[in-house]
Amino acid sequence: MRSELGEGPLVVAGAGYAGLTVAQEVHRRSRGALPTVLVDRHPVHVLRTELYEIGRMAAEGSRSADWIVPLAEVFDRSLVELREGEVEGIDLEARTLTLSSGEIAFGALVVALGNVAAYYGVEGAREHTHQVYRLSGALALARRLREVMLGSADLPGERRPRVLVVGGGATGTEVAAEIATTNWAAVTGRPTRPPDVFLITGSLPFLAGLPPGVVERARSLLGRAGVSLVFGLNVRRVESDRLTLEDGTTLVFDVAVWCAGLEAPPVARQLPVAHGHAGRLAVDACLELPGHPGVFAVGDVAEWKDPGDDGSVVPATAQVALAEARVAAQNVIARWNGAPLVPFRYRQRGLVVAVGPRRAAGALGPLTLWSSPAALLKRAVQREYSRAVSHGETSGVI
Numbered sequence: 001m002r003s004e005l006g007e008g009p010l011v012v013a014g015a016g017y018a019g020l021t022v023a024q025e026v027h028r029r030s031r032g033a034l035p036t037v038l039v040d041r042h043p044v045h046v047l048r049t050e051l052y053e054i055g056r057m058a059a060e061g062s063r064s065a066d067w068i069v070p071l072a073e074v075f076d077r078s079l080v081e082l083r084e085g086e087v088e089g090i091d092l093e094a095r096t097l098t099l100s101s102g103e104i105a106f107g108a109l110v111v112a113l114g115n116v117a118a119y120y121g122v123e124g125a126r127e128h129t130h131q132v133y134r135l136s137g138a139l140a141l142a143r144r145l146r147e148v149m150l151g152s153a154d155l156p157g158e159r160r161p162r163v164l165v166v167g168g169g170a171t172g173t174e175v176a177a178e179i180a181t182t183n184w185a186a187v188t189g190r191p192t193r194p195p196d197v198f199l200i201t202g203s204l205p206f207l208a209g210l211p212p213g214v215v216e217r218a219r220s221l222l223g224r225a226g227v228s229l230v231f232g233l234n235v236r237r238v239e240s241d242r243l244t245l246e247d248g249t250t251l252v253f254d255v256a257v258w259c260a261g262l263e264a265p266p267v268a269r270q271l272p273v274a275h276g277h278a279g280r281l282a283v284d285a286c287l288e289l290p291g292h293p294g295v296f297a298v299g300d301v302a303e304w305k306d307p308g309d310d311g312s313v314v315p316a317t318a319q320v321a322l323a324e325a326r327v328a329a330q331n332v333i334a335r336w337n338g339a340p341l342v343p344f345r346y347r348q349r350g351l352v353v354a355v356g357p358r359r360a361a362g363a364l365g366p367l368t369l370w371s372s373p374a375a376l377l378k379r380a381v382q383r384e385y386s387r388a389v390s391h392g393e394t395s396g397v398i
């Protein structure tokens with residue numbers, strides 16, 4: 001890499017929505033002239049926005065391949081070098097990355113390492129709950145649910161399997177609805193008893209940050225899906241078969257799922273730079289780490305404050321990750337050419353929360369969409385994204 005950034009390629013750490021798009025965009029804009037290395041712990045891009053599809057995962061015949069796109073497929077006709085390895089450390093002064101597979105020097109760096117589940121010190125939560133933030137976690141949850149449903153017809157008396165989902169954001173809503181609406185008899189090929197599904201929303205407002213019309217529709221669709229909502233109480237402790245709420249109420253479960261929050265991964269939290277909420281890397285208007293020219297952070301790991309909107313923080317969504325990635329790619333090239341950087345600007349295009357496979361609630365501009373049209377829109381957006389990515393194209397949708 002030339003200019004004031006010193007020797008070494010552009011290294012993109014993380015091949016999720018943000019990192020993959022940065023690598024694609026830099027390659028496209030520089031016509032392959034800017035040497036780029038894309039690092040991830042896995043040789044695949046995970047379609048993380050689809051990991052709530054637990055019923056489909058639990059069905060026989062579903063393979064983990066349905067939720068991934070191999071990176072070699074995405075970059076087969078490009079000069080982007082793929083490197084598999086765990087990022088264990090980042091040295092911003094020496095401009096090196098320590099990987100489980102060796103060290104790598106960078107001229108410019110884009111940190112796009114996403115986030116991890118946050119347990120807020122709740123005793124037993126990490127040990128006794130499942131999560132869908134990673135593909136391995138979602139598949140483990142699907143296996144466990146399949147096992148529980150297979151045995152459900154033999155439960156004593158009228159007892160049904162009980163599933164508790166913790167977290168009243170979009171992920172908790174999607175997971176609870178999916179579990180409640182799955183036809184488990186079809187999935188397991190045996191008679192089953194439908195599960196009782198509870199969504200424990202915690203002390204934050206249900207679907208905080210979403211327009212009131214969407215919240216209202218989602219709540220009504222959840223009711224129709226058979227999900228019971230428990231409002232206003234945080235979880236204090238989790239044991240192997242029960243959890244305790246902060247008012248002392250104990251709820252017994254067969255399966256518990258933690259969708260209560262996210263934080264920056266340890267390797268990002270350890271960096272000696274300014275951090276925002278939950279350890280996210282605080283970036284400037286152009287998505288660069290202040291004081292570290294040529295080092296950018298994008299996607300869930302980054303915290304960008306909107307200067308035109310009272311400094312509000314953009315949400316951790318794939319939509320934001322893709323938008324940031326395109327601007328970061330432009331700015332990497334600007335640094336390379338010694339040109340001025342461009343500020344990031346965010347405009348939300350729309351959002352849709354799935355409530356089972358055929359229902360959803362969402363907003364598109366000023367319009368509130370719900371039920372089947374919203375579900376069809378979500379499905380179309382997901383399909384278009386995975387089609388574009390598999391063909392090595394950058395996608396503006398999600």
Ligand SMILES: Cc1cc2nc3c(=O)[nH]c(=O)nc-3n(C[C@H](O)[C@H](O)[C@H](O)COP(=O)(O)OP(=O)(O)OC[C@H]3O[C@@H](n4cnc5c(N)ncnc54)[C@H](O)[C@@H]3O)c2cc1C
Pocket residue numbers: 013014015016017018019039040041042044045046048049050051052085086087088112113114115132133171174265267298299300301316317318319320321352398
């Ligand atoms: C169930 C679910 C549904 C969602 N639905 C939507 C939706 O409908 N719309 C929407 O906009 N957003 C949605 N989101 C949020 C969206 O998935 C995230 O905002 C998005 O994945 C962020 O992209 P990212 O590139 O920052 O992180 P990620 O996509 O998580 O990518 C991070 C990458 O970094 C890699 N990595 C992490 N740590 C290391 C390490 N130490 N070493 C090497 N590699 C590492 C990971 O393997 C991964 O490939 C959903 C999330 C979930 C969990």
